[in-house]
Amino acid sequence: MQDQVEFKGIREGILITIDPEAEWGDVLSDLTARIDNQAAFFRGATIVLQLGKRAVQRPELARLLNRLRERDVNLASVLSTSATTQGATRQLGLALDLSEIGPAEGVRQATPQIERPPEYPEKMFDDEIVGSEGILIRRTLRGGRVIRTPGHVVVVGDVNPGAEIIAGGDIVVWGRLRGVVHAGAMGDESCVICALDLQPTQLRISSLISVSPPTNKRRKPRPERAYIQDGQIKAEDWNH
Amino acid sequence: MSGRVITVTSGKGGVGKTTTTANLAMALASLEKRIIAIDADIGLRNLDLVMGLENRIVYDLVDVVEGRCTLRQAMVKHKGYPYLYLIPASQTRDKTAITPQNMRAVAMELKDSYDFILVDSPAGIEWGFKNAIAPADEVLIVTNPDVSAVRDADRIIGLIETHDVPIPVRLVINRLKSGMVRKGEMLSVDDIIGLLSIRLVGVIPEDENVLRSSNQGVAVAGPAGQAFLNLARRLDGEQVPFQSLEITSLMDRFRRLFNNR
Known part of the structure; x- marks a missing residue:
């Protein structure tokens, strides 16, 4: 059940894989419930x-499309091996193939995600080494850029005011972070x-929001780490 | 030798793109360079005003693109310099009258006969900006020391960096009031560079002479005039130290020394 x-970040946006055996009615309510739970993450995605x-x-697909539109979610493409589904997809003016749609705004400059190697010898490595998914952005994110992914985000460069990162996982910036960032946007408080x-202009983890205290702008920069503790966002020096 | 196409842009309006283009064109002309200034702000032309050439216009850029005249016929010669010309924008049409391809074709035709082709860009990030940027070999970003101008400059730099072919970008800070910077009331040159992290090529001080000379259509004299001349020299490859910058950064260093304690 x-x-x-299942959700996964891809170049074009967010890939949602639906079990072909599951009951359509269940799928529909499950999908909309999960989008509603993480409305901030999915809005505009x-x-x-x-x-x-x-x-x-076609009517079933159109119903789903409407539900997504009501939630300001843009369905760009439906991938299927069924002729019926493909026909319905075409009639609704959606793409059948990822090559028909461009990469999502913001992700264009990021390194394409690498699929996890499928044949890792089991038990040879820790899970840590196999790791979890994320994107690496090797440039400064300037004002107006939005990065949105269910995984982690690592930026080698600055995140300038006016830029925004919304990640399901962690956010690491090897540089100055001055934009708006949202880690754990799908609810992960860790x-x-x-x-x-x-x-940051504004910092969010899961459903908590915090604003940088007005500090002396000439202070010496130092690495810091923000996390949730006792229901509050805390920032501490990163010296361990 | 082939000429360089330099597009002057900013994102935000009113920061001094046109004033910079006009004064840079006249400063380069005074260094005996062969200059063409192109006004790419179709529909809202005013580079001709600031250069004092309004009454000499017969044809414009849209006439060239639509084949009503030759490029040569649209070029307005400046009265003060032997090798300074303007291609004016149309007043009656809008930005969609020309395409990036048109701009590239015009620039290609001029490159062999001129040292610098300066393109004055309209404000914004839409069609007109894309036209202005299309033929550029390099881009000058003009900004003011205020947060909204710097924010828009950042956005523009991001767009240019992620362009199909990235174009070298350099920064001109316009209307700097060193007194206000010293009191910490205005963003300093260091603050702006720290945020935008691109190379600085000119700092133009706030100067009443700029308004006066713009209205008269002549090159500005005084501190701003000197700054434009320095900017022109740097674009020509000369090493010219920054005058006002040194004062502020020295002050900043003192301030930092105290504040870090």
Whole structure:
């Protein structure tokens, strides 16, 4: 039941894989419930549906499309091996193939995500070494850029005022962080935000929001780490 | 030798793009360079006013692009310098009258006969900006020492950096009041560079002469005039130290020394 809907970040946006065996009604309510739970993360996001071999008629797909539109979620493409589903997708003017849509805004300059190597010898490495998914951005994010991904984000460069990062996981900035960042945007309260100079316009972890205290702007920059403790966002020196 | 196409842009309006383009063009002309200034702000032309050439205009950029005249016919010669010309923008049409391809074609035709082709860009990040940026070999970002101008400059730099072909970008800070900077009431040159992290090529001080000379359509004299001349020399490859910058950064260093304690 839990895994009938799966989320994953891809170049084009967020890939949602739906178990082809699961009951469509369940899928629909599960999907909308999960989007509503993480409304801040999904608002304005571009998604791609992977339906596999499931046959979906046009009215069913249109109903889903409407529900997504009501939540300001942009469905760009439906991937399917079923002729019925493909037909419905075409009639609704959606793309059948990822090559028909461009990479999501903001992700364009990021290194494309590398799929996890499928044949790692089991038990040879810790999970730590295999790691979890994230994107590396090797440039300064300037005002107006928005990065949105369910994984982690590492920026080698600054995050300038007016730039925004919304990540399901952690955010690490090897540079000055002055924009708006949201870690754990899908509800994970264990997420952290680290920067060599932590001066964000606004900092959010999970559902908590904090604003940088007005400090002396000439202070010496030092690496800091922000995390949730006792229901509050705390920032501390990063010296361990 | 082939000429360089330099586009002057800013994102935000009113920071002094046109004034910078005009005075830079006249400063380069005074260094005996062959200059063409192109006004790419179709529909809202005013580079001709600031250069004092309004009454000499017969044809404009849109006439060239639409084949009503030759490029040569649209070029307005400046009265003060032998090798300074202006291609004015149209007043009656809008930005969609020309395309990036048109701009590239015009620039290519001029490159062999001129040392610098300066393109004055409209404000904003839309069609007109794309036209202005299309033929550029390099870009000058003009900003003022205020947070909204710097924010817009940052956005523009981001757009240019992620352009299909990245173009070298350098910064001109306009209307700096060193007195206010010293009191900590205005962003300093260091603050702006720290945020935008691009190379600085000119600092123009706030100067009443600029308004007076712009209205008269002549090159500015005084401190701002000297700063434009220094900017022109740096663009020409000369090493010219920054005058006002040194004072402020020295003050900043003192201030930092105290505040870090």
